[in-house]
Amino acid sequence: MLIPCPHCGTRPVEEFTFLGDASVKRPTSNDPASMDQWFDYVYLRDNPKGRFDEYAHHAGGCRAWLVVSRNTATHEVYGCVTARDYAKAGGKS
Amino acid sequence: MPKSPARPKAAAAPEIMLPRVSPLADVAIQGRFGADRGAPGVEFRVRHPMSIVTVIARQGQGSAVAAALVPHAPQWAGPDQYFVIAEGRGEGALYRELKSALDGIASVSDQSHGRVIIRISGVKARAVLAKGTPVDLHPDECAMGKSALTQMAHVGVHLTRVGENAFDLSVFRGFAESFWEWITEQAEEFGYMVR
Numbered sequence: 324m325l326i327p328c329p330h331c332g333t334r335p336v337e338e339f340t341f342l343g344d345a346s347v348k349r350p351t352s353n354d355p356a357s358m359d360q361w362f363d364y365v366y367l368r369d370n371p372k373g374r375f376d377e378y379a380h381h382a383g384g385c386r387a388w389l390v391v392s393r394n395t396a397t398h399e400v401y402g403c404v405t406a407r408d409y410a411k412a413g414g415k416s
Numbered sequence: 417m418p419k420s421p422a423r424p425k426a427a428a429a430p431e432i433m434l435p436r437v438s439p440l441a442d443v444a445i446q447g448r449f450g451a452d453r454g455a456p457g458v459e460f461r462v463r464h465p466m467s468i469v470t471v472i473a474r475q476g477q478g479s480a481v482a483a484a485l486v487p488h489a490p491q492w493a494g495p496d497q498y499f500v501i502a503e504g505r506g507e508g509a510l511y512r513e514l515k516s517a518l519d520g521i522a523s524v525s526d527q528s529h530g531r532v533i534i535r536i537s538g539v540k541a542r543a544v545l546a547k548g549t550p551v552d553l554h555p556d557e558c559a560m561g562k563s564a565l566t567q568m569a570h571v572g573v574h575l576t577r578v579g580e581n582a583f584d585l586s587v588f589r590g591f592a593e594s595f596w597e598w599i600t601e602q603a604e605e606f607g608y609m610v611r
């Protein structure tokens with residue numbers, strides 16, 4: 324699988340460390356009433372078939388945090404943006 | 417409360433003149449090794465001692481830092497990050513110069529003792545590097561002066577093209593010996609010189 328790093332160009336997947344679903348949103352409240360949201364955020368993950376946005380750390384390259392969008396069934400890579408740009412775009416790649 | 421006595425002014429710290437020893441001093445033995453027919457395909461040289469400084473632009477200051485670094489021939493080392501290297505400068509001199517030049521727009525740190533730069537050159541230099549890195553080093557893709565961050569033999573390497581068939585490989589000091597053993601072994605089939 325080749326990842327098009329926005330900083331380094333196309334690189335093999337071995338250079339990257341994956342952290343998981345990039346689409347989960349951290350709850351903004353510390354209110355005990357929001358515990359259910361926190362439980363979802365910390366523990367619950369979907370396991371989708373198809374397009375999936377995932378955090379990736381380019382440990383073997385620019386050391387930047389990125390979001391890689393790929394198909395979990397075919398490993399087709401749709402794109403890769405910096406985690407900063409992903410967050411600024413409201414969690415969309 | 418009695419006033420504590422004024423601290424005596426510290427005398428200017430004496431310049432420490434310890435000779436810097438290359439971490440590869442014991443392994444980078446000069447001479448010819450590996451295949452011994454014809455001209456050696458590869459040549460290695462440990463660039464030592466070097467001044468090596470990392471520069472990381474503060475948020476929003478990327479272009480200001482890039483502009484300020486132009487006279488220093490910076491090497492790209494990640495988004496808004498650079499290495500500046502120099503030969504023959506005094507201990508900490510390059511660091512102090514950049515620190516004051518980039519005051520407020522970048523974080524600057526002296527890595528002179530933390531990294532080792534190995535220069536690999538020769539007609540087979542690219543062939544040796546291709547055994548370790550997926551980075552395309554063809555001149556069409558990797559122009560003179562271009563840098564890339566990559567890994568070879570599990571060691572993080574900052575690679576810069578410095579000539580048609582010459583590259584500087586900068587690695588952490590602690591990995592230098594292991595990296596040296598790996599890369600010289602890769603060069604054995606071509607024969608190599610250590611200078």
Ligand SMILES: [Zn+2]
Nearest residue numbers: 328331384385
């Ligand atoms: Zn990268």
